[in-house]
Amino acid sequence: MENKHPNAEVIELSIKRIFEHIGEDPNRPGLVGTPDRMIRMWAEIFRGYDPAQRPKITTFSNGDDGVIYDNMVLDSGTFYSVCEHHFMPFFGRYVFAYIPNPKGRILGLSKIARVVDYYAARLQIQERLVSDVVEEIISVLGEEYPPLGVALVMEAEHLCKTMRGVKKQGKMVASRLTGAFKDDPTARAEFMQYVTSRLNG
Secondary structure, three states: OOOOOOOHHHHHHHHHHHHHHOOOOOOOHHHOOHHHHHHHHHHHHOHHHOHHHOOOOOEEEOOOOOOOOOOOEEEEEEEEEEEOOOOOEEEEEEEEEEEOOOOOEEEOOHHHHHHHHHHHOOEEOHHHHHHHHHHHHHHHHOOOOOOOEEEEEEEEEEHHHHOOOOOOOOEEEEEEEOOHHHHOHHHHHHHHHHHHHHHHO
8 A cells, every 4th residue: 555645634634725715625526535646646746856766867988889979969858847836737848969078978868858857847947947957967977077068958838828827829948058059059050950850840
């Protein structure tokens, strides 16, 4: 049997009070088990607050396999998070790239998605989420021989805009570019061309 949160009863009572606030009957059959389900759901979707679930990022010395790599490495995928202003989801796609330092380390690329998911599993704003992921990757690759550049673009639909307020669809884009992606027009243009193809594809 799954262990309950130590404050589960207090939390469930608070959720019931919220139901009453919006005009619902927390004791009607369809809602009887909902507070418990919400508590268990929050443990899952907000796992980014649990240090034990922080992903372990595998890295390798550049050149270990006989090849020194200093070209752009790209990855893309989806993400889901929750806006801290209205406690509503925002979700979309990300495009990540980095240029390894010839003397530095190489990422296990599958770990990028895990880092994105970990930091997305918190109450967030999109701008901070982008920064959190980039700073984590730079930190993992090390200060002695840092990557030559790291870039991340996230495009997301925010339900706090779609479902409330102006009630208009529209996607927000946030980005963080460092190193060559910020200072080298050629590297930036190559990355942004890939971003356009992935987000519009």
